[in-house]
Amino acid sequence: MKDQLVAVPSEKSVIDTADSLAKLIEPSGLRVFARIDHAANAADAGLDLRPTELLIFGHPMGGTPLMQDRQTAGLDLPFKALIWEDENARVWLTYAGPEHLVERHSLGASSAPVMAAIKEGVANLAGRACRD
Template sequence: MGRGLVTRRSTHDVGKTVSLLRTEAERVGASVVAVVDHAAAAHTAGLSLPDTQVIIFGNPQAGTPLMQAHPDIAIDLPMRLMVRDDGQPGALVSWQDPAYLAERYGLDADQLVPLNAPAKIASAVDGS
């Protein structure tokens, strides 16, 4: 996995996992901005890619104070969850590690709280 990423396995396929994560994101008060289907885009270009989708979501009440304090963090917001097929049963769910973002932007413990949203949302597909 890439540096600064956290990954968990969902027992569901990519489509079902994306659906569950969208529902959970909205349940906890985030707005789903978009779902990017990289595999579908590859297909339209005549290329193949295992099923890979990225859910982009955010909550301005949580993200705006971070951007006010650290304007460069806007490049990493809104937050994302990547769901992909790695050829094994289920799907992989990945997101940026809050500790990596804390180090990157010099965030304190209180500022980390909203960056834990992807882990909380991802727990909807693995029962943790």
């Protein structure tokens, strides 16, 4: 199985894109569980890494039904978005398409409505974080 990655180009810097996404998450009824600055962690270890931040977010009302269907879905929850700068100084917001959860964890029909909501919601948040 190949995870399907969704990459959205951003018109902003990594930090501004991550800030925008974080600000959009809370009013959407979701929570930011963690924000990890991989570049800062690399620098602390004496290593270079282009700007790279990971936001981990979600809500138990969305993730719990998926784990009730197949508890192993918890390996991929909460949802994650990676905001990073490529070698050409272009910024991307990348996330694993929610469809990979269905395939990877053999989620059943009971998860379909939650998955549809997640797919639409994450696409909307990503697009707005990269533009607005």
